[in-house]
Amino acid sequence: MSFMRKLVSVLAFSAISTSAAFAGQPLKIGMILPMSGPFAAYGKQILNGANLYIKQNGSSVADRQVKLIVKDDTGIAPELSKRHAQELLIKDKVDILAGFGLSPSAFSVAPLATQAKKPMIVLNAATSSITTKSPYITRVSFTLAQVTAPVASWAIDNDIKNVYTIVSDYGPGHDAEQQFIKTFTEAGGNIIASIRAPVSNPDFSAYVQRAKDAKPDAIFLFVPSGEQGVAFSKEFKQRGLQDAGIQLIATGDLTDEHVLDTMGEPAIGLITSYHYSQAHESEENDAYVKAYLEEYPNMRPNFMSVAGYDGMHVIYSALEQNDGNADGPQFIQAISGMEWTSPRGPVTIDPETRDIVQDIYIRKVEQQGSVLQNIEFDKVEQFADPGK
Ligand code: PHB
Numbered sequence: 001m002s003f004m005r006k007l008v009s010v011l012a013f014s015a016i017s018t019s020a021a022f023a024g025q026p027l028k029i030g031m032i033l034p035m036s037g038p039f040a041a042y043g044k045q046i047l048n049g050a051n052l053y054i055k056q057n058g059s060s061v062a063d064r065q066v067k068l069i070v071k072d073d074t075g076i077a078p079e080l081s082k083r084h085a086q087e088l089l090i091k092d093k094v095d096i097l098a099g100f101g102l103s104p105s106a107f108s109v110a111p112l113a114t115q116a117k118k119p120m121i122v123l124n125a126a127t128s129s130i131t132t133k134s135p136y137i138t139r140v141s142f143t144l145a146q147v148t149a150p151v152a153s154w155a156i157d158n159d160i161k162n163v164y165t166i167v168s169d170y171g172p173g174h175d176a177e178q179q180f181i182k183t184f185t186e187a188g189g190n191i192i193a194s195i196r197a198p199v200s201n202p203d204f205s206a207y208v209q210r211a212k213d214a215k216p217d218a219i220f221l222f223v224p225s226g227e228q229g230v231a232f233s234k235e236f237k238q239r240g241l242q243d244a245g246i247q248l249i250a251t252g253d254l255t256d257e258h259v260l261d262t263m264g265e266p267a268i269g270l271i272t273s274y275h276y277s278q279a280h281e282s283e284e285n286d287a288y289v290k291a292y293l294e295e296y297p298n299m300r301p302n303f304m305s306v307a308g309y310d311g312m313h314v315i316y317s318a319l320e321q322n323d324g325n326a327d328g329p330q331f332i333q334a335i336s337g338m339e340w341t342s343p344r345g346p347v348t349i350d351p352e353t354r355d356i357v358q359d360i361y362i363r364k365v366e367q368q369g370s371v372l373q374n375i376e377f378d379k380v381e382q383f384a385d386p387g388k
Contacts, residue, residue, distance in 0.1 A: 144387070275359070
């Protein structure tokens with residue numbers, strides 16, 4: 001046999017033997033998500049997106065049958081998230097950890113991903129520092145700093161000079177507060193006060209009244225998406241802040257499609273900045289929204305569903321690239337610099353931080369037919385997390 005023929009056959013054999021090492025073995029993905037409690041919608045939306053991707057792209061990748069194993073961590077319960085991760089790694093022998101609706105859950109699991117050298121894919125939790133807690137973490141959602149800076153710039157450009165900030169008192173709230181203050185004051189704005197509300201069961205009435213009495217031009221708000229935003233906007237309306245000339249600005253967590261219809265009329269006109277809107281105009285999003293509504297007619301696609309969908313895209317692409325190998329170091333190598341067009345727009349995984357780089361849109365809530373939508377009217381292109 002000539003040298004070249006020999007080389008070719010050796011290379012062919014090694015290619016077959018590496019894929020054979022994983023082919024036929026199931027690809028087990030341990031999904032740690034809130035499936036019950038006040039944040040149950042997070043788990044549902046993320047799984048909807050992930051399952052839609054699997055439906056569209058097949059239930060196996062690189063000759064491996066994809067198996068999602070879902071564990072309910074009930075929301076803010078870091079010890080429970082950690083226990084689930086331990087069990088998934090030891091008993092179920094999962095190849096990949098994914099999910100993480102809330103930041104405390106992602107922080108508690110990060111050291112286990114490092115120990116086990118398994119990829120950990122964050123599908124929501126948005127405190128900037130999460131990705132620094134393990135070299136095997138990547139994030140396909142967003143960070144609070146990333147979605148806050150653009151609305152702070154918008155405020156300055158729109159004659160808002162004095163702002164009162166209110167955030168949830170935990171990681172993502174602290175990041176939002178810090179970034180808002182930084183971007184806004186560096187551009188000449190003034191912060192009247194920065195208030196933190198408890199993340200569990202806050203009663204916003206006193207907070208809203210005190211903010212009104214301080215007479216700011218605007219309140220900047222971050223609360224985790226869901227009922228809290230609905231409660232806040234109700235107080236804002238009832239206590240007459242809008243009539244007093246105070247504007248409410250926020251990250252898009254407030255006007256998440258999952259709760260927008262419940263917020264109703266008080267939501268109309270709200271300005272937010274965010275990485276995903278159901279109303280985003282693109283071919284990819286049109287197809288996504290159509291497929292989502294066909295599959296889940298009683299829900300609306302939101303940013304969490306898109307993160308679940310994109311998370312599966314990242315997993316499928318990395319596995320294809322690595323012939324089915326899902327080990328942490330190889331996985332991270334495969335996703336570094338990965339680019340694709342998400343329903344949200346063009347995105348890249350930053351090879352330095354393993355965090356997502358994406359367009360951040362400024363949007364206004366408008367009534368379109370019988371539904372409320374976040375209508376994008378401006379954007380900051382390919383914006384990396386400024387919070388690290
Ligand atoms: C988080 O806990 O990181 C989190 C939860 C909900 C959001 C944003 C961030 O809407």
